[in-house]
Amino acid sequence: xxxxxxxxxxxxxxxxxxxxxxxxxxxxxxxxxxxxxxxxxxxxxxxxxxxxxxxxxxxxxxxxxxxxxxxxxxxxxxxxxxxxxxxxxxxxxxxxxxxxxxxxxxxxxxxxxxxxxxxxxxxxxxxxxxxxxxxxxxxxxxxxxxxxxxxxxxxxxxxxxxxxxxxxxxxxxxxxxxxxxxxxxxxxxxxxxxxxxxxxxxxxxxxxxxxxxxxxxxxxxxxxxxxxxxxxxxxxxxxxxxxxxxxxxxxxxxxxxxxxxxxxxxxxxxxxxxxxx
Amino acid sequence: xxxxxxxxxxxxxxxxxxxxxxxxxxxxxxxxxxxxxxxxxxxxxxxxxxxxxxxxxxxxxxxxxxxxxxxxxxxxxxxxxxxxxxxxxxxxxxxxxxxxxxxxxxxxxxxxxxxxxxxxxxxxxxxxxxxxxxxxxxxxxxxxxxxxxxxxxxxxxxxxxxxxxxxxxxxxxxxxxxxxxxxxxxxxxxxxxxxxxxxxxxxxxxxxxxxxxxxxxxxxxxxxxxxxxxxxxxxxxxxxxxxxxxxxxxxxxxxxxxxxxxxxxxxxxxxxxxxxxxxxxxxxxxxxxxxxxxxxxxxxxxxxxxxxxxxxxxxxxxxxxxxxx
Numbered sequence: 398x399x400x401x402x403x404x405x406x407x408x409x410x411x412x413x414x415x416x417x418x419x420x421x422x423x424x425x426x427x428x429x430x431x432x433x434x435x436x437x438x439x440x441x442x443x444x445x446x447x448x449x450x451x452x453x454x455x456x457x458x459x460x461x462x463x464x465x466x467x468x469x470x471x472x473x474x475x476x477x478x479x480x481x482x483x484x485x486x487x488x489x490x491x492x493x494x495x496x497x498x499x500x501x502x503x504x505x506x507x508x509x510x511x512x513x514x515x516x517x518x519x520x521x522x523x524x525x526x527x528x529x530x531x532x533x534x535x536x537x538x539x540x541x542x543x544x545x546x547x548x549x550x551x552x553x554x555x556x557x558x559x560x561x562x563x564x565x566x567x568x569x570x571x572x573x574x575x576x577x578x579x580x581x582x583x584x585x586x587x588x589x590x591x592x593x594x595x596x597x598x599x600x601x602x603x604x605x606x607x608x609x610x611x612x613x614x615x616x617x618x619x620x621x622x623x624x625x626x627x628x629x630x631x632x633x634x635x636x637x638x639x640x641x642x643x644x645x646x647x648x649x650x651x652x653x654x655x656x657x658x659x660x661x662x663x664x665x666x667x668x669x670x671x672x673x674x
Numbered sequence: 675x676x677x678x679x680x681x682x683x684x685x686x687x688x689x690x691x692x693x694x695x696x697x698x699x700x701x702x703x704x705x706x707x708x709x710x711x712x713x714x715x716x717x718x719x720x721x722x723x724x725x726x727x728x729x730x731x732x733x734x735x736x737x738x739x740x741x742x743x744x745x746x747x748x749x750x751x752x753x754x755x756x757x758x759x760x761x762x763x764x765x766x767x768x769x770x771x772x773x774x775x776x777x778x779x780x781x782x783x784x785x786x787x788x789x790x791x792x793x794x795x796x797x798x799x800x801x802x803x804x805x806x807x808x809x810x811x812x813x814x815x816x817x818x819x820x821x822x823x824x825x826x827x828x829x830x831x832x833x834x835x836x837x838x839x840x841x842x843x844x845x846x847x848x849x850x851x852x853x854x855x856x857x858x859x860x861x862x863x864x865x866x867x868x869x870x871x872x873x874x875x876x877x878x879x880x881x882x883x884x885x886x887x888x889x890x891x892x893x894x895x896x897x898x899x900x901x902x903x904x905x906x907x908x909x910x911x912x913x914x915x916x917x918x919x920x921x922x923x924x925x926x927x928x929x930x931x932x933x934x935x936x937x938x939x940x941x942x943x944x945x946x947x948x949x950x951x952x953x954x955x956x957x958x959x960x961x962x963x964x965x966x967x968x969x970x971x972x973x974x975x976x977x978x979x980x981x982x983x984x985x986x987x988x989x990x991x992x993x994x995x996x997x998x999x
Contacts, residue, residue, distance in 0.1 A: 472997045473995050474996065475994065475995050476994040478994035479927070479928050481926060482926065484908070531995075532993045533995045535993065539990065561877075563898060563899050563904060563907065565994065566897060566927050566929065567898060567928070567937065567939055568939075568992065568993070568994045570876060570877070570880055570897070570898040571939065571989070571992040572993075573852075573856060573877060573880060574856050574989050575990065575992060575993070577860060577884075578856070578860035578985075578989050580857055581857040581860045581861045585861065601898070603849035604837075604849040604850075604856075604877045604881075605852075605877075607853075608847070608850040608853040608854075609854070609857055622844050622849065623843065623848040623849035623852070624837075625839075628839045629839045629840060629844070633840055633841065641844070650846070650847070652847050652850060
């Protein structure tokens with residue numbers, strides 16, 4: 398097990414949010430990059446091809462045709478079924494995240510076209526409570542997939558999430574069941590489902606819709622898994638190899654179909670739709 | 675034989691051992707203390723009833739994990755006959771954290787699958803403390819697919835701290851294995867009845883829990899995260915958490931059978947004997963099998979299409995959000 402010894406500890410990319418200012422340090426190669434250059438390069442490091450995390454809106458801008466996106470279920474908000482409160486009430490936390498992210502919830506769903514092909518798409522946004530799946534995210538996926546089923550359009554998701562949303566307890570857990578059940582319907586009815594895994598994708602999101610794509614595409618070096626690396630390290634009391642749970646690791650282990658660069662993603666998805674529908 | 679007592683069971687244990695002692699003393703001697711014994715037994719019963727009707731969510735969590743609590747195999751042998759265990763996922767290994775097979779329930783063949791914790795250190799390790807690897811979930815699905823082929827109902831018993839977080843589990847697709855079970859169970863064309871018998875630990879529990887009827891034993895829990903995990907995320911990350919933190923987290927998570935019934939996530943709570951399932955396995959088993967038979971009578975009249983449509987609609991209802999402009 399030589400690769401075990403050599404491995405450096407896996408660190409979740411902590412400072413992945415791109416800091417303000419005109420210069421940015423790459424999380425991977427540590428090179429200093431001019432922000433404008435990075436933005437022009439779809440937030441991919443021009444030196445090492447590291448894919449910075451991007452927001453749901455940035456993702457949509459890259460993935461679907463200009464002006465084609467029509468958002469659905471904009472007004473869905475959580476009912477806070479547990480009346481959850483830790484240091485502050487969950488409702489307050491939601492409000493803070495809304496202000497911080499400019500989003501109403503951790504996912505954005507809608508209809509759009511990709512190279513002219515009509516699709517239904519759901520994108521998770523990690524900046525809203527870690528992209529966690531509660532009732533709203535689950536409901537949006539369910540409704541979007543049902544729409545795809547009804548209108549016979551391909552269904553596309555982009556995951557970026559820490560997993561189920563603890564603050565909604567058992568309701569969050571049950572979203573895993575709901576979204577998997579609707580994907581089963583797509584499968585039974587011959588609707589193409591493409592799942593894209595962005596950094597990071599974990600827990601209840603990986604263990605439901607994200608791993609159920611007919612085609613599963615990872616972004617380069619995305620961390621994707623069931624249990625988080627820290628939990629695994631605590632359990633096995635060993636350091637994990639550097640590439641553990643990266644897209645490349647998943648590809649090697651036969652768990653995903655492809656790794657596609659951000660710049661190529663739209664083209665690849667369009668091609669798959671052309672070939673399979 | 676009761677061997678292990680949780681802190682809140684201690685007062686009962688003390689009283690009971692006193693009763694035992696008295697009984698032993700009176701044995702063969704002419705002093706008559708039966709009146710005293712009767713009095714003490716009455717007191718013990720009242721004490722048990724008082725303690726067990728006021729359990730906190732954290733105490734329920736501990737009870738759900740009680741080392742003497744009956745596990746899947748204990749129930750299989752009591753609620754079914756002619757059980758034949760089936761092994762392996764036909765791909766990688768036989769995961770002993772999940773057991774499953776064919777059996778007869780009141781002369782009707784059924785497929786029964788469940789998580790299996792071990793009793794005693796040696797078996798616990800063999801069973802990996804009831805934490806399955808991907809091959810466990812794939813075994814479960816393979817056996818459940820047999821039910822579909824031979825048109826027999828499926829019973830699943832849920833009792834796990836969660837799916838195992840390890841290197842091999844990730845390499846072999848833990849998340850995929852769980853996701854596929856959720857997807858396939860939602861479309862399985864035979865009745866599925868699930869019962870949480872102890873710990874319903876997150877996705878690893880749910881992977882056996884997509885069903886037409888979902889029950890929980892009175893002192894079982896079912897949650898998206900353990901109270902310990904929740905407390906670690908919410909309050910401190912340095913590992914200095916204690917029972918008080920866990921207790922607070924358990925309160926917050928609303929993870930008891932009674933909570934889930936209130937949320938309409940489960941169909942009903944199956945009562946346990948006073949003092950918990952381990953106090954009278956026979957009685958608990960009877961309660962479980964009565965509930966299974968009742969559900970089967972209800973479900974067996976439905977066509978496969980109706981079953982999966984209704985199963986989907988059940989899931990569709992489990993949401994707590996609304997339009998708010």
